[in-house]
Amino acid sequence: MSLPSNITWHAGHVNRSDRERVLGQKGVTLWMTGLSGAGKSTIACLIEQKLIAQGKLAYRLDGDNVRHGLNSNLGFSPADRTENIRRVGEVARLFTDAGVIVIVSFISPYRADREAVRKKMAPGDFVEVYVKASLAVAESRDPKGLYKKARAGEIRGFTGIDDPYEEPTDAEITLDTEACSPEESAEQVIQYLQKGGYLQS
Amino acid sequence: MSLPSNITWHAGHVNRSDRERVLGQKGVTLWMTGLSGAGKSTIACLIEQKLIAQGKLAYRLDGDNVRHGLNSNLGFSPADRTENIRRVGEVARLFTDAGVIVIVSFISPYRADREAVRKKMAPGDFVEVYVKASLAVAESRDPKGLYKKARAGEIRGFTGIDDPYEEPTDAEITLDTEACSPEESAEQVIQYLQKGGYLQS
Numbered sequence: 001m002s003l004p005s006n007i008t009w010h011a012g013h014v015n016r017s018d019r020e021r022v023l024g025q026k027g028v029t030l031w032m033t034g035l036s037g038a039g040k041s042t043i044a045c046l047i048e049q050k051l052i053a054q055g056k057l058a059y060r061l062d063g064d065n066v067r068h069g070l071n072s073n074l075g076f077s078p079a080d081r082t083e084n085i086r087r088v089g090e091v092a093r094l095f096t097d098a099g100v101i102v103i104v105s106f107i108s109p110y111r112a113d114r115e116a117v118r119k120k121m122a123p124g125d126f127v128e129v130y131v132k133a134s135l136a137v138a139e140s141r142d143p144k145g146l147y148k149k150a151r152a153g154e155i156r157g158f159t160g161i162d163d164p165y166e167e168p169t170d171a172e173i174t175l176d177t178e179a180c181s182p183e184e185s186a187e188q189v190i191q192y193l194q195k196g197g198y199l200q201s
Numbered sequence: 202m203s204l205p206s207n208i209t210w211h212a213g214h215v216n217r218s219d220r221e222r223v224l225g226q227k228g229v230t231l232w233m234t235g236l237s238g239a240g241k242s243t244i245a246c247l248i249e250q251k252l253i254a255q256g257k258l259a260y261r262l263d264g265d266n267v268r269h270g271l272n273s274n275l276g277f278s279p280a281d282r283t284e285n286i287r288r289v290g291e292v293a294r295l296f297t298d299a300g301v302i303v304i305v306s307f308i309s310p311y312r313a314d315r316e317a318v319r320k321k322m323a324p325g326d327f328v329e330v331y332v333k334a335s336l337a338v339a340e341s342r343d344p345k346g347l348y349k350k351a352r353a354g355e356i357r358g359f360t361g362i363d364d365p366y367e368e369p370t371d372a373e374i375t376l377d378t379e380a381c382s383p384e385e386s387a388e389q390v391i392q393y394l395q396k397g398g399y400l401q402s
Binding site for chain 2: 049066
């Protein structure tokens with residue numbers, strides 16, 4: 001990548017705007033919340049693909065790269081779930097400060113945990129994306145066979161079965177995954193970023 | 202940033218190489234270790250400035266943005282210090298995977314803690330940078346007045362005074378801050394990155 005012509009170099013510390021100018025975008029956290037089976041991962045991957053294809057830097061944080069690394073010393077007790085989301089929120093905040101479009105994909109069922117992350121970020125830096133599907137539909141998809149295990153009592157504290165999912169009340173974006181395809185949902189998020197000026201520095 | 206012409210788009214998930222092509226660089230962790238007063242922060246800032254001026258994405262992780270956020274629930278006991286470095290290492294690993302040149306600036310006095318981070322990363326992804334100064338010189342600089350407080354017994358467990366600093370034995374880069382200026386030291390790191398192919402995708 002060559003130096004963009006709009007870099008105005010200044011003495012002293014590099015700041016977020018400098019990084020955003022290098023990237024030609026604004027840092028933001030897309031926080032995707034929803035039931036298991038709602039389609040968070042699928043849509044997150046499509047958003048990431050679309051952004052990278054436009055030359056934007058997007059990065060996904062999800063169970064795969066966080067639960068086995070940073071949060072490998074956390075379990076699934078209520079306190080550990082809260083700490084899990086707190087840490088993910090802090091890492092998302094660092095990535096956002098770095099200028100990255102970070103796509104967080106966790107069920108994150110508790111409203112208070114999501115709100116705590118939002119409160120630590122500047123206005124506009126936290127975009128809550130509710131990946132919406134009814135329990136009946138999410139359970140019928142059951143991509144990982146987890147609902148079946150939860151119904152059989154093999155998994156305890158499963159969101160939607162014996163642990164609550166608290167719907168967002170003020171999500172910036174709601175994706176109706178029963179009416180729209182994953183492709184359409186991803187496009188809805190890209191449009192939001194475009195209109196919000198996130199795809200330019 | 203427009204789409205680089207060397208993007209070869211593929212179906213399926215975005216991977217690290219895709220992000221690195223967007224950025225025109227390779228992700229890497231520059232792990233700067235050394236005594237308080239050795240010059241870690243000063244040199245880290247200069248490296249960051251030089252990289253951003255070249256249109257590269259660099260990001261610093263240090264006490265300022267980690268201790269008050271991600272690691273705000275950790276103290277300074279031996280166990281908490283180890284967990285502090287573990288989490289910083291995991292976050293650096295995520296940034297490296299994102300394609301970012303992440304500059305970690307922590308005293309990180311214990312060899313075992315640094316080695317644990319190195320072992321979790323792929324060869325070439327972890328570059329240990331020993332910011333070297335003798336205790337006498339670091340203490341004479343004392344930019345934050347911390348050695349004075351430690352000598353007066355106002356701070357306990359201070360590295361170099363009543364807690365050990367374990368010198369790196371296999372650092373990829375050693376910066377002799379008694380012989381070289383911060384500017385020269387930063388340039389030494391940039392040369393290492395250039396020669397190692399990190400500044401191209």
